[in-house]
Amino acid sequence: xxxxxxxxxxxxxxxxxxxxxxxxxxxxxxxxxxxxxxxxxxxxxxxxxxxxxxxxxxxxxxxxxxxxxxxxxxxxxxxxxxxxxxxxxxxxxxxxxxxxxxxxxxxxxxxxxxxxxxxxxxxxxxxxxxxxxxxxxxxxxxxxxxxxxxxxxxxxxxxxxxxxxxxxxxxxxxxxxxxxxxxxxxxxxxxxxxxxxxxxxxxxxxxxxxxxxxxxxxxxxxxxxxxxxxxxxxxxxxxxxxxxxxxxxxxxxxxxxxxxxxxxxxxxxxxxxxxxxxxxxxxxxxxxxxxxxxxxx
Amino acid sequence: xxxxxxxxxxxxxxxxxxxxxxxxxxxxxxxxxxxxxxxxxxxxxxxxxxxxxxxxxxxxxxxxxxxxxxxxxxxxxxxxxxxxxxxxxxxxxxxxxxxxxxxxxxxxxxxxxxxxxxxxxxxxxxxxxxxxxxxxxxxxxxxxxxxxxxxxxxxxxxxxxxxxxxxxxxxxxxxxxxxxxxxxxxxxxxxxxxxxxxxxxxxxxxxxxxxxxxxxxxxxxxxxxxxxxxxxxxxxxxxxxxxxxxxxxxxxxxxxxxxxxxxxxxx
Numbered sequence: 027x028x029x030x031x032x033x034x035x036x037x038x039x040x041x042x043x044x045x046x047x048x049x050x051x052x053x054x055x056x057x058x059x060x061x062x063x064x065x066x067x068x069x070x071x072x073x074x075x076x077x078x079x080x081x082x083x084x085x086x087x088x089x090x091x092x093x094x095x096x097x098x099x100x101x102x103x104x105x106x107x108x109x110x111x112x113x114x115x116x117x118x119x120x121x122x123x124x125x126x127x128x129x130x131x132x133x134x135x136x137x138x139x140x141x142x143x144x145x146x147x148x149x150x151x152x153x154x155x156x157x158x159x160x161x162x163x164x165x166x167x168x169x170x171x172x173x174x175x176x177x178x179x180x181x182x183x184x185x186x187x188x189x190x191x192x193x194x195x196x197x198x199x200x201x202x203x204x205x206x207x208x209x210x211x212x213x214x215x216x217x218x219x220x221x222x223x224x225x226x227x228x229x230x231x232x233x234x235x236x237x238x239x240x241x242x243x244x245x246x247x248x249x250x251x252x253x254x255x256x257x258x259x260x261x262x263x264x265x266x267x268x269x270x271x272x273x274x275x276x277x278x279x280x281x282x283x284x285x286x287x288x289x290x291x292x293x294x295x296x297x298x299x300x301x302x303x304x305x306x307x308x309x310x311x312x313x314x315x316x317x318x319x320x321x322x323x
Numbered sequence: 324x325x326x327x328x329x330x331x332x333x334x335x336x337x338x339x340x341x342x343x344x345x346x347x348x349x350x351x352x353x354x355x356x357x358x359x360x361x362x363x364x365x366x367x368x369x370x371x372x373x374x375x376x377x378x379x380x381x382x383x384x385x386x387x388x389x390x391x392x393x394x395x396x397x398x399x400x401x402x403x404x405x406x407x408x409x410x411x412x413x414x415x416x417x418x419x420x421x422x423x424x425x426x427x428x429x430x431x432x433x434x435x436x437x438x439x440x441x442x443x444x445x446x447x448x449x450x451x452x453x454x455x456x457x458x459x460x461x462x463x464x465x466x467x468x469x470x471x472x473x474x475x476x477x478x479x480x481x482x483x484x485x486x487x488x489x490x491x492x493x494x495x496x497x498x499x500x501x502x503x504x505x506x507x508x509x510x511x512x513x514x515x516x517x518x519x520x521x522x523x524x525x526x527x528x529x530x531x532x533x534x535x536x537x538x539x540x541x542x543x544x545x546x547x548x549x550x551x552x553x554x555x556x557x558x559x560x561x562x563x564x565x566x567x568x569x570x571x572x573x574x575x576x577x578x579x580x581x582x583x584x585x586x587x588x589x590x
Contacts, residue, residue: 235485236403236408237432240440244441245432245443249420
């Protein structure tokens, strides 16, 4: 029995109200099993002092470090136990330096996401053409392309990043390649769907005036799929802006590096600043990309 | 072959192991107005697809505008033929994301080649021809409107304007009024007949009241065979009723879209 027949059989078995009830029951059992086994192994604990810790962390978060730019102590003195002044620090200057570094890291993250997304889109395009069912590419090639896309999609960016850091070394290149390889899988799926929803009537309309294949492509296929391609590209790009913030964790540069730094030094105020910057950047990009996607539809 | 636009001899079309069309002889001369009538699945659309090479003939001889379509004609030959054949489909074949004017200009793709046709940068004389065609069908004001924002009647008129720009020798129309209300249907038929004033017109017609607008010769198809081939004046209600009545001796072909060979972008 083929996979398709098997899924069909499965779907038939579980359609209808009784089937749905059965599925709900299975789901409930799964949730209970997850909770039950964790509880049995005593893995559901919240630590020794969750409430106090929460209040402490929240308090530090509530004072993001960038406020020091205005309210920081310009003459912070580090003293030894006997009262001699060891070092004087202008908190405002220190914070300004940190924010400049944060700006550079943000720019690195944007560069990683942008170039990685473009790389993924370019890699995915030929594979999507091969996997789109309505283009009926030769079977072995279609399977191969689908396999490559599925594997790319199932491996997390972070895993790609870890492997690539070992190959090309620390730095944004590893991040760009990691984003590119993982999002290639997503792009491939979205592009193939765009091609599959092509209006064949439009293609026939252009073919029926005796247009050459290149004319058919530029006058019927391209105008139909381009808006969807652009829309998918913006969507994945937007996603990658979020995703690439984490890549610094593995040494690929950008905001993730500052996150690791802040968390390992327990500087929650700085982490708070970084997170605010990420939130602003992501929502700004979201808004722009949504506008463009709406205009395209 | 003088003056002969379409000539079929012993033509048989087979798809999915079933005979869709089986025509002994059919000759159509230049300037004729032909209506094809028949029940669903009688082979009407198959006949039109055969004439433009979208459906291959299993055997027999097919000549359209002096292009031999028997056997497997080359893509180049098919394109040369299709440039001379204007088509109107029942499915409102326009490129939805292009403007009305750009859709009309698609009719000129046979003459405009190379990069200009890729970026839709058409020569000025083609653009003015397209605007004139839009004016003729009364839609010049909608020139910049996207085709998917137009009504069904407007879309068929755009398709007719495309024909005017294409200037074909033969026009094949597959139920051009299928999706239209009676008033729009009359108007579209009228425009179609005008567009075909220097060409041969073959139309698939379902509504008998439109026959006088579009035809002077009526071909009735039944189960893939020609049941009658008469001048319009000889066609009466009785003949049409007989044509549409299920035949007891021949098992009725169950209604089904003709399977077209799977399109491949790679072959």
